[in-house]
Amino acid sequence: MSENTKNAAGSDKPLQKLNINGDEYLTTFTRKYENRKKWTPPNEKELVSFIPGTIRQVLIKEGDVVKANQPLIVLEAMKMMNTIYAPFDAKIKSVHMKTGDRLPKGTLMLVFE
């Protein structure tokens, strides 16, 4: 066996099992595969930032009852002010950001009851 057999991707990787359609194979994993994001179903009660940005205004507080399409938050992203509206009639269960916060994409902003 050649020096290559030790590893294929340029690092010393351990052999692991990969199941493809019911059959198991002994192989190494790529970094990309190991770092892949595991799928979780979306929770409609949670409002999550769809783009990274800065919170400019918070128009609601915990316990508020809001109507569908009522403005909730102004999120500045890519030099644009994005107003985020309530998706449905709801009560605000908890608020997870405040004015001035910088949020990465996918950060929990508030939870509906």
Added chain:
Amino acid sequence: MALKKHILELQKKRQEVQMGGGEKAIEKQVAMGKMTARDRINTLLDENSFQEYDMFVQHDARDFDMAKKVLHGDGVVIGTGNVSGKPVCIFAQDFTVAGGSLGLMHSRKIVKIMDHALKMKVPLIGINDSGGARIQEGVNSLAGYGEIFFRNTISSGVIPQISVILGPCAGGAVYSPALTDFVFVVENISKMFITGPEVIKTVLGEEISMEDLGGARVHSEITGNAHFFAKSEQECFDQIKKLLSMIPANNKRKAVKTTPKPPKAAYKIGEIVPEDPSLPYDVRDVIKAIVDDSDFFEIMQNWAANMVIGFGRMNGETCGFVCNQPLVMAGVLDVDSSDKAARFIRYCDAFDIPIITLEDLPGYLPGVDQEHAGVIRHGAKILYAYSEATVPKLTVILRKAYGGGYIAMGSRHLRADFVFAWPTAEIAVMGPEGAANIIFRKEITEASDPNEMRRQKVQEYKEKFANPYVAASRGYIDSVIAPEETRNILLHALEVSVEKKVELPDKKHGLPPF
């Protein structure tokens, strides 16, 4: 002696220009671990072969006090020369002159050498080391980029285009390399991104270093934008020379033939592949057991390593290898490996390089991330590329060939000219475990000992289908061969395919799923 005076003046002018941005700027360049533009060209090209053009070109920008600024050569060196005795056109951006920024005249020089390359049908090498657009020149600078991108596209598939990233290459500038055939990067020197760390921090609040955002490792392992990774500029130039030795100068030529050499005795083809299809091995050992002198030149070594692509010679003639790599991700097809293989197949087809496929894969990688990343659309690229390619296509099934993967990897059905299989080949819809669980679900669940029943049924399936003879009985495989016969049979197949001509239906162009 008036003539002498003129000659002296010329020499003086040349020397001035050759100092680029001056001593201080050159010191800075060297301190960054980088060579100067002219040093790079002279190191890469054969000694004394470089002829420089447009040395005395000057910009004519007037805004922002630019009229007072003398920028030697306008920040780029262009010319012609030889690599291993064969002509090339080359340009190298000079970071010591206004940060190698691209103004109108800078771009006109690049465009001039690109036009030469296409007209003369010789490879084009572009060395990128530039801060980006010269902002003072405004839209003229953008126009310059556009002219370059257009020529990259029109020259694509006619002459080899090589991009060498030896410094920053940011913003719109990245699209010239992205449109070329091969991108070379060097550790700690190459930086490529659309939006730099500064802007990302200001706008998005995400902090990341240049190296982590768009360094050489990122592009050779994560993005797949780079094809060759080197630890030094010298190593990078050696890689370029090696590549140029293996590919033709244009789409009407063949690569220079070398003296045929047998593979090295150390690579024993019959002892590499384990019989058990669940065990890994390095497919590059099989390639080395087949090609001349066991010399395999791998492309994109660290990206989508479950697919191995590269060039090797068969009796002196360059062939392209497309191979599943069981050592990484069991050799599955996925989004990245499909992109990798498809583009390489199209490269080989464009430059009349025969394709040899070595197949051993369990199928496509399952997963939500894969499905949502569009594995359908990306996977389709392989089918498209193989079907469309009219160069000789030879396939050897080493072991597993399951399901959609069997069809995709250069099968008879996509018009492979010759399909061979080793006796260890298993051509089936899926692996024995998975298949037995579906076909014999009822028998297994109703058995008093389901595990024993499953074991029996898997065994039954293996005996019936886990072999090359069912496919051979339909003529989908031309010949079942011993591993030791592989090289000679491939050589024979290449010989009989030399005059291959396939007419495709008349069309403007097809619509590959990209």
